[in-house]
Amino acid sequence: MRKYWWKIATTVLLLYTFIGGLLFEVPRLNILNETIRALYFHVPMWFGMIILLTISVIYSIKYLRGSNPDHDLKAIEFANIGVVFGVLGILTGMVWAQFTWGDWWSGDPKQNAAAIGLLIYLAYFVLRGSIENEEQRARISAVYNIFAFSALIPLLFILPRLTDSLHPGNGGNPGFNAYDLDSRLRMVFYPAVIAWALLGVWITTIRVRIRKLEIKTQ
Amino acid sequence: MIYQFIKKEFKVEWRNKYAINGIALYLVSTIFICYLSFNVKNNQLAVVTWNALFWIIILFASINAVAKSFIQEKHERQLYYYTIISPQALITARIIYNTLLLIVLALLGVLFYSLILGNPIQDITLFLINIILAAIGFSSTLTLISAIASKAGSNQTLMAVLGFPILLPMLLMVIKISKNAIDGLALSASFDEILTLCAINIIVGAVSFLLFPYLWRS
Numbered sequence: 001m002r003k004y005w006w007k008i009a010t011t012v013l014l015l016y017t018f019i020g021g022l023l024f025e026v027p028r029l030n031i032l033n034e035t036i037r038a039l040y041f042h043v044p045m046w047f048g049m050i051i052l053l054t055i056s057v058i059y060s061i062k063y064l065r066g067s068n069p070d071h072d073l074k075a076i077e078f079a080n081i082g083v084v085f086g087v088l089g090i091l092t093g094m095v096w097a098q099f100t101w102g103d104w105w106s107g108d109p110k111q112n113a114a115a116i117g118l119l120i121y122l123a124y125f126v127l128r129g130s131i132e133n134e135e136q137r138a139r140i141s142a143v144y145n146i147f148a149f150s151a152l153i154p155l156l157f158i159l160p161r162l163t164d165s166l167h168p169g170n171g172g173n174p175g176f177n178a179y180d181l182d183s184r185l186r187m188v189f190y191p192a193v194i195a196w197a198l199l200g201v202w203i204t205t206i207r208v209r210i211r212k213l214e215i216k217t218q
Numbered sequence: 219m220i221y222q223f224i225k226k227e228f229k230v231e232w233r234n235k236y237a238i239n240g241i242a243l244y245l246v247s248t249i250f251i252c253y254l255s256f257n258v259k260n261n262q263l264a265v266v267t268w269n270a271l272f273w274i275i276i277l278f279a280s281i282n283a284v285a286k287s288f289i290q291e292k293h294e295r296q297l298y299y300y301t302i303i304s305p306q307a308l309i310t311a312r313i314i315y316n317t318l319l320l321i322v323l324a325l326l327g328v329l330f331y332s333l334i335l336g337n338p339i340q341d342i343t344l345f346l347i348n349i350i351l352a353a354i355g356f357s358s359t360l361t362l363i364s365a366i367a368s369k370a371g372s373n374q375t376l377m378a379v380l381g382f383p384i385l386l387p388m389l390l391m392v393i394k395i396s397k398n399a400i401d402g403l404a405l406s407a408s409f410d411e412i413l414t415l416c417a418i419n420i421i422v423g424a425v426s427f428l429l430f431p432y433l434w435r436s
Contacts, residue, residue: 064432116386126379150422154417
């Protein structure tokens with residue numbers, strides 16, 4: 001029970017996110033209308049992605065310091081699930097953009113930055129696939145993972161702020177703070193972020209366990 | 219030590235001139251192909267196209283120029299370097315050398331490019347500063363990527379795949395500053411971009427410097 005509490009918490013928080021996210025009152029605004037609920041599903045994907053990729057980089061650094069194959073396994077799996085979250089983030093963002101900006105893909109700086117970020121991690125997977133020797137693969141891909149992550153930070157946090165963007169919270173557009181006068185949005189948003197991030201960690205731990213069993217049975 | 223190594227690189231380059239001549243010819247032919255494909259008469263290319271085309275040509279030439287720094291090097295010679303020079307000194311020397319090489323290449327590119335495709339640049343100083351900053355960024359990224367690709371025992375395709383997404387944010391900044399230089403805008407208009415570019419260069423350079431020893435050891 002003591003080990004499972006966070007999984008129970010994830011389930012409860014996710015149920016709350018879905019029920020609260022879809023049924024609770026939200027501010028009525030022109031253009032946005034009901035799409036403001038994307039805040040509970042689209043935005044937490046990015047939080048989840050950043051958290052998972054950060055954990056992946058930490059394990060890569062740990063691998064370089066200690067050469068423990070377990071750390072390499074965790075680095076790759078956290079990156080895998082992080083990219084899944086990134087893809088979901090782009091897809092949910094596109095659905096939202098279709099209803100508010102009128103186009104699936106309008107070349108907004110934020111959309112482009114997200115796409116470039118995914119390209120970086122796809123290159124990471126290609127690199128892993130191209131090396132036969134396991135120890136070399138772990139070491140070289142750890143180096144690339146750290147390098148790629150440090151190149152990703154300016155991309156995600158600095159570049160969209162320099163240019164004009166339609167995205168809420170950028171280019172002079174208000175973020176959700178401006179609409180959330182009575183904290184109704186926050187009440188679901190923060191639990192949603194925690195729930196989705198925990199779900200990502202949960203999926204990753206299961207994948208790591210499966211990989212370890214595969215290695216054992218080989 | 220670093221100085222001696224750079225001197226040695228220049229000597230080697232000077233002795234087998236075919237390598238540097240090959241890159242120069244690659245650059246000149248690409249520019250000529252663009253000239254013929256667009257079928258332009260002097261000064262008829264739109265400024266935006268002129269700018270983007272120029273930097274795409276420089277990007278590909280840079281990848282080819284830097285690729286040889288680790289990929290085309292014999293294993294025995296790498297072992298020899300391993301015994302006489304520390305990895306930090308080696309990567310620093312290589313980055314400085316490649317930066318100088320890229321600056322020379324880019325200057326050659328500008329000369330020939332503006333000769334046959336017209337020269338709309340109004341602020342030459344800013345354009346040159348931009349070239350220097352771009353050369354530093356490209357060389358510190360591509361030198362490490364070339365080391366990674368060479369360890370992966372792979373070809374230049376892998377180098378391009380790994381390098382492009384990391385170079386993209388840099389390239390976007392460079393193209394923007396370059397556009398400002400062509401339009402002759404005041405320096406204050408591109409100050410933000412120059413600062414960001416410098417920051418990205420510092421991050422990428424520092425991370426390359428820190429990570430290279432781990433690659434070198436394997």
